[in-house]
Amino acid sequence: MSSRSPLAKGCLTFLAVFAVSALVVGVAAYLRIPEGARAAVGPVALWSGLVGGFFLALGGLSASEAVRRVREVGLLRESLAGTPPADGARIAACGVLVADGPQADAPFTGSRAVIYKYAVKARQQKSDTELCSGYFLTPCHVETAAGSIKILGYAEPAFTAAVPAGPEVVARAGAYFASTSVTPTGMGALREFNAMLVDDDGAIKADSGTVPKELENPRLSFVEHSLADREWVCAFGHYSAERGGLVPNPASVDPYAVSLRRGDAAAVRRSLLRAAAGQLAGALLLGGLAIGAVFIVALMFSER
Secondary structure, eight states, rough: OOOOOOOHHHHHHHHHHHHHHHHHHHHHHHHOOOOOOOOHHHHHHHHHHHHHHHHHHHHHHHHHHHHHHHHHHHHHHHTTTOOOTTTTTTEEEEEEEEOOOEEOOOOOOOOOSSEEEEEEEEEEESSEEEEEEEEEOOEEEEHHHHEEEOOOSEEEESOOBBOOHHHHHHHHHHHHHHSSSOOOTTTHHHHHHHHHHHHOSOOOEEEEEOOOOOOTTTTEEEEEEOTTOOOOOEEEEEEETTTEEEOOOTTOOOOOOOOEEOOHHHHHHHHHHHHHHHHHHHHHHHHHHHHHHHHHHHHHHHHH
16 A cells, blocks of 8 residues: 555646646746737746636636546446446445444434544634544444445445534533543644545544644534444545455555435435535536636736
C-alpha cells in the first residue's frame, strides 16, 4: 500500500490541475490582449490566469464528479442484476447492511449503529466551526444479489445528517465524551485521520478535536450520520476478490475508500441523478467564470 495518503494525493492532484488550468487561462488572456500592450500588462494576464484557472479547475472537478455519479447509476444497475464483481474494479454493493461485529450506540441520538459519524460544531456569523468529530465502523457486509460483500475500509456517509437537539442530546453527548478518549487537535489528530482512511480491517474507532467545556451552549450543534443493522444501503468502492469486500484503493486520489448511500435502489438512483445534474450545472457556471476572466481582460485593453 502506498505510503502517501489518499488525502495528500487528492491535494496534489488538485494543485496539478490548477497549475495547468491557470496556464491555459493565462495564455488565452495574454493572447487576447492587443500585441502592443502585452509587455505592459503581462502581469494582468498572470492574475487572470490564476483567478480564471482556479474557476476552471473547480469546474473540471465538478464535471468529473457529474460523470462519476452517472457511472455509479450503471454500477447500481449491475449490482441489482447480480453481476459478479470484478477484482480491482470500482463496484456498487446494493442491499441490506448486516453487522458482523459488536454494534455501538450513536453518540447523540442513542440509536444502535453499525456505522456512525458525528461532529460538534459552533455556529458563527458566516459559517460553522467544527470543534470535534468521530467515526465508528464495526465489521459488516452488504447482502447483494451477487452475494455478501464486506466493507473493509472507511465508509463516508453520502446522505443527509441528523441534527438532533434538546437536553437529552446534550446528556448523551456528555456521557459519550466522558467515556471516550479524544485525540487533541494537531499532528496527532491528522495522523489518526490519515490512518483511518487507509484502515482495511473492517473495524474503526476514532475521535479527535477539542471537546467543548459547556455542551449546553446554545451556539453548539450536534451533527450525526448513523446506519443501523438490516438497513438498506448502496456502497460504492474498490473491490478485492481476495478479501471479499470493498477496500482502500492505493492508486486512487479519492480520500474516501467507500461511499455509502442510504435507501433502496430507486431512492439511491434518484439521489445520484440529482447530484449529477447539480455537479454539471456547477461545472458550466465555473467554466463560464473562467472564460469570463479572459474576455474581461481582452475588453479592458482593447479600448486602449
